[in-house]
Amino acid sequence: MKSTTFLLVFAVVLSFCQAQSETGGEETGGEEEHVELFTTPTTKMGAATSDFGYNLFRALASSQASTNIFLGPISVSAALTQLSMGGSERAQRQLFRALRYHTLQDPQLHNTLKDLLASVKSPGKGLSTAARIYLARRIRTKPEFFTLVEQQYGVRPKALLGGPKDMKDVNDWVAQETGGKILSLLAKALPKALGVNAISGAYFKGKWVTRFGQTGLMESFQVDGGAPVRVPMMQQDNYPVKMGADSDLSCTITQLQMQDGVSMFIFLPDDVTSNMTLLEESLTAEFVQDLSMTLLPAKVSLTLPVLRLSYSTDLLPLLGDVGLSEWLADTDLEQISAQPTKLNSVNHKVVMETAPEGTQYASTTEAGSHLLYRVDRPFLYLVRDEMSGALLFIGRVVNPKVLSI
Template sequence: MKRTAFLLVFGVVLSFCEAQTDTGGEEGGEEEHVELFTTPQTKMGAATSDFGYNLFRTLASRDSATNVFLAPISVSAALTQLSMGGSERAQRQLFRALRYHTLQDPQLHNTLKDLLTAVKAPGKGLSTAARIYLDRRLRLKQEFFALVEQQYGVRPKGLQGVARDMNEVNSWMSQQTGGKVQSLLTSSFPRNFGVSTVSAAYFKGKWVTRFGQSGAMENFQVDGGASVRVPMMQQDNYPVKMGADSDLSCVIAQIQMQNDVSMFVFLPDDVTSNMTLLEESLTAEFVQDLSMTLLPAQVTLTLPALKLSYSTDLQPLLSDLGLSEWLADTDLEKISALPAKLSSVHHKVVMETAPEGNQYPGAASTPSHLTYRVDRPFLYLIRDEVSGALLFIGRVVNPKTLTM
């Protein structure tokens, strides 16, 4: 396996090199393969992450000049619940898109349930919710309702496609996320809507190291336009792990959050909203490799103070994930004897960052001579370090347009 080595030259320059494993000094020798994911939970974390990266790339490709955010693990949870209602053929198709075909895990649902419990543990800052809604006219099979509830602790809900359904869905989502995700639906399901999944997530993690300065309005450069003024957090002598990738033309920083969560920030060298090459590089293996090869540094760190709310219907994207045939014939025989189609995959995320942390930066006689200033479009992800699961991913093109 190719390993990415990040060389940090303090006070001078950040440089990148790629090192290949020497297999005896002979040309043409095979590269050594290192298994990065060795337990059922880390393998599940890798699968849900790779599904998330694929989904993010598809969503981001709609328009390179927009902010985009996802909490992929909550979407995985919703679609996995739905898979329990399909025929064996339909389940195989959905599992391939969800990347479960790589797991060979006979206890797949138990593994996912344990992973969801782990990433939502107190202190990690994440709350998620996922549920299936179905048209009552489908002559629904109650065995499916009981099966999903027994496995995931949430019972699918039959609705009639009327105005009050919207309030019911929104109230449930708000309750499940501690009141942080409001108004997931902005209109009611249409009559004869078939099957719909809804998923939501709220994240507000705390840093290990706090920021001393917060809220100061500073310039953020926007591709093709004038700078915008946004609130920033800043701290000297901030501990990070760091490296530069010349192939991707970006500098990467890993910032530690509490309870084994971290944020990876990918900052392009130039002001650009086109991050296609960077987005294409993201895989569970690549990010795991980063976590092991980025080098410790102390920097003057400046980050935007993010407050965002983002919602979309992901159903139109599923064809690009290899599910065209499945969408045409979902074959949900365990849900209803009548034909049923997936009409929508509603998803909403809310996220905040704040300067708080549980420790102060280490004392130093002089400020950091390295700077990491996130003042132009960037990509970031939030990752659970124990399981490797991708919790949140976003592309920030213009933080001025973010809304809560």
């Protein structure tokens, strides 16, 4: 496990800032209890889906260097897990290894994932997802597969009719599952080839614990290799965070609390760069859990870009990079059909919004923060469910000016 290395100068500054707080310099949060992860079926599943998400994000980052990219990994896990129920034992083993399920030793794997999905989609967390398998019309399917998936995950795979109505049908279903937040997941028709299509979507709009007092301020955001751009930002003084600096990764890491046990981690490189390969390579469920226990409490003058984004892609070309090259060559989906059946697409779309609202106000009785944290250059962030450790959302922002819903 990679440990976070805190810079001495940062620790000195941080200690000074803590001394200015209402506690009069007493340590606050050193005795905070943390949930021990990876000891229960649900937390082990949270770690597995997270590590699959980090692997998939690295593959996407490598294929689209120096651009904005985003993923809602747990919805992709859900779709591919549904698909695994249609495979032979060999195919299931290959899929489970890529999904990191081989580490779980959980005979009730599907029940555990179902419970995790229900937990992370509880109303207060701000996450809604959609995951479903669609099958080409000409496949002679086995009805047992439809029944098995529906009984386990509450969503029935669907056979396509073959025509323009299919795209509308998919988009309407995803919109319904996400409360109308994800529209037009498909921008073009699904492939006509004989096979199956995995559809997944994720919408996130969590609420902060501490609200931002100012929002929509147009400020400069530095772009690697280009002129600064003006983007709307949120700002608040004396904002409570957990914070640290990693000298190995040359970045400062901040954890912001959101409601219902969700938090956002922001990884801000020391220099203006869109090359975050080293940082991306460091991400694992264990590393992020280590961060949650070692970052130090502080109050900062925080400036954060307003994020409103929509991002979609076909993840199929990336599956070989997460260990599924052999499986893609022979998907062996014998529980779906006796016909040779391949995976045609893995369409994925995410939508995310941030807003200044929160349940608490930052302190106005103490002096302004001496520590500034301005997210005004390319950064990486992730949203995590603290109870399970599950990765809900991850993104790399190199230019927020071009983000839009």
